[in-house]
Amino acid sequence: GAVVSQHPSWVICKSGTSVKIECRSLDFQATTMFWYRQFPKQSLMLMATSNEGSKATYEQGVEKDKFLINHASLTLSTLTVTSAHPEDSSFYICSARARFASYNEQFFGPGTRLTVL
């Protein structure tokens, strides 16, 4: 149980285009979903916190108009990278916190590798 999926697993796009990444909790309801970004040889950095039915909370330095987050249901959150540029190329990982979770435990998706040409 407690599986989180992400789609797509990788995407290559041209500079200036928008890319949507989906994050789904497959067998549980997620009270909160988180979006992280990981650059090569670095750790995960939180981009935003997403609660179902409310606006996402963005970390300092993350542009909310560039990284649009929609949390339509208790099992789905989407991250849209608008007008992507090469510096947005990174590994984007979502995680979901379940109602039954304790001690900040979260379940991570497999990540989406974004390459912007």
Add this chain to the structure above:
Amino acid sequence: TQLLEQSPQFLSIQEGENLTVYCNSSSVFSSLQWYRQEPGEGPVLLVTVVTGGEVKKLKRLTFQFGDARKDSSLHITAAQPGDTGLYLCAVGGSQGNLIFGKGTKLSVKP
């Protein structure tokens, strides 16, 4: 300043050797988690420690939480190539998110 300092950053060992990686902080935490991440995948939770001095074992992996709940260690006995990966420690943030250390990249060669 990094909240969680992990060491070493890189570790390359032969199959069968033992190793310990550390996660240190000057802050006190109510709980701490260890994750393993393989290339191109998301982190997978290994363990959560919550009590000062606690020791948890997961097959050949032994996790310890410091008495003062400021640090933790992960010891692997008789490492195998399948143990290769990035080991991350993490603690809870104000948003319910996780704050990660920079990780220890472990390579176990056959």
